[in-house]
Amino acid sequence: MLPFSTLDCRTRMVGVNASGYIPTHANYKYSFTEQIYTAADLQGLGDTLSGIDFHVLSSPVDTFRTVDVYLVNSSLEAFASAGSYIPVDQMTLVAQNAQLGLQLGSHHIAFNAPFVRNADSNLIVAVYDHSGFYQGSTNWASVNNVGGGRSLHYYTDSQMTPDAPTG
Secondary structure, eight states: OOSSEEEETTTTOSSOBTTSOSSOOTTSSEEEEEEEEOTTTTTTSOSEEEEEEEEEEEOSOOOEEEEEEEEEEEOOOSOSSTTOOOOGGGSEEEEEEEEEEOSSEEEEEEEEEEEEOOTTSEEEEEEEEOOOSOOOOOEEEOOOTTSSSSEEEEEESSOOOTTOOOO
């Protein structure tokens, strides 16, 4: 295994999120998303992650969003309900105030420090978009609810924090 790996959300996904909500919903000022990647999804990835790649499938804009990225190893296989987010204080903040591009193609976010992944556990990826302005609809390649309950999203035009999304 490589000493450091990048989680490529396009090649590790279980469906295409054609609605444009995950990892961020640029039609709103703020959003918070969580995605579950199973240990099987991540097989062969490596134990230490140094970054994450998100992939834009289509976008009407040529700009970026400001995001924070959190990770946590977990035994959780699906979210129990639409509001059952894992609190960010139980996760590791791996990238803060990162610029996530909305242009067509791949966009890499390097982590502030490597994240050690437990190869036997699932991985939850959370993205908090605190850009505070609208951008337009963007379609992403990401984990979708193909198996049911593996992604959550909350978006709003009101100021929010990732501590307690309500929907």
